[in-house]
Amino acid sequence: MTTTQRVVVMGGSSGIGEATAAAFAADGHEVIITGRTRDKLDAAVLRIGGKTTGYQLDAGSQADIDAFFAQSGTIDHLVISVSGSAGSGPFAELDLDHLAEGFTGKFWPQVRILKAALPHLDSHGSVTLVTAASARAAFAGTAGLAAINGALESMVPPLAVELAPLRINAVSPGVIDTPWWDRVPEAQRQSLFDGLAATTPVGRVGHPEDIAKAIHMLANNGFITGLVLDATGGANLATGR
Numbered sequence: 001m002t003t004t005q006r007v008v009v010m011g012g013s014s015g016i017g018e019a020t021a022a023a024f025a026a027d028g029h030e031v032i033i034t035g036r037t038r039d040k041l042d043a044a045v046l047r048i049g050g051k052t053t054g055y056q057l058d059a060g061s062q063a064d065i066d067a068f069f070a071q072s073g074t075i076d077h078l079v080i081s082v083s084g085s086a087g088s089g090p091f092a093e094l095d096l097d098h099l100a101e102g103f104t105g106k107f108w109p110q111v112r113i114l115k116a117a118l119p120h121l122d123s124h125g126s127v128t129l130v131t132a133a134s135a136r137a138a139f140a141g142t143a144g145l146a147a148i149n150g151a152l153e154s155m156v157p158p159l160a161v162e163l164a165p166l167r168i169n170a171v172s173p174g175v176i177d178t179p180w181w182d183r184v185p186e187a188q189r190q191s192l193f194d195g196l197a198a199t200t201p202v203g204r205v206g207h208p209e210d211i212a213k214a215i216h217m218l219a220n221n222g223f224i225t226g227l228v229l230d231a232t233g234g235a236n237l238a239t240g241r
């Protein structure tokens, strides 16, 4: 029988984070999900079930993050799935304040959370960052996202060495059908997804569960560290990377 572990999923009230929390909860683990919105957390806790609780925090606030870890106890596995949305668009028109906002929304929260978590992580546990295929795939209009996610991905190998035996990995998703896309009107989103599915080797965009399975595997495999795992359905290959 597996021992119960404490798993924290930052950004666990929606999309990839929620599916990941559900995968760990199904193993009987104690799962803490975080997010900024109380209602979203409460609804996700109900959907996930098991030993899941919700903790409200804004990953943009150092004080919120410190307060969380002050009461977290020892954590076996930390998943950082906090999303940002700013920073995309054709480079010639990219507003640099918008790009900076992208770093504020994703790069700094992930780094800030990881740094604050260190004293509270079991040394034989794991951290998994959620980055994005835009880090290395040559999708036009994603240079800003490449900078944000590439910066995170490039930290993974040195951190895996420096923080060992704690394991540090990342999953780099392609396009995944989550509420992150709700900002795009339904008809436009469907046509975008259909177009992407047609050029993706597996013939579809991803589901949150596709990424949750990859994160779950990385956390559970004690022989994998320093890895950035592409989970894109092959979309990055189709672009000629």
Ligand SMILES: NC(=O)c1ccc[n+]([C@@H]2O[C@H](COP(=O)([O-])OP(=O)(O)OC[C@H]3O[C@@H](n4cnc5c(N)ncnc54)[C@H](OP(=O)(O)O)[C@@H]3O)[C@@H](O)[C@H]2O)c1
Binding pocket: 010, 011, 012, 013, 014, 015, 016, 017, 034, 035, 036, 037, 038, 040, 057, 058, 059, 060, 081, 082, 083, 084, 106, 109, 130, 131, 132, 133, 172, 173, 174, 175, 176, 177, 178, 179, 180, 181
């Ligand atoms: N969906 C895709 O196509 C895709 C592709 C590649 C990479 N990714 C990456 O995957 C990760 C998860 O994205 P997703 O698609 O699952 O997005 P999502 O469905 O929008 O979920 C994002 C989660 O993060 C929380 N969150 C956002 N900002 C936060 C903040 N400042 N502090 C605390 N919690 C915050 C949200 O809750 P609240 O809003 O209540 O705070 C929610 O729980 C992101 O890093 C995203 O960049 C997504």
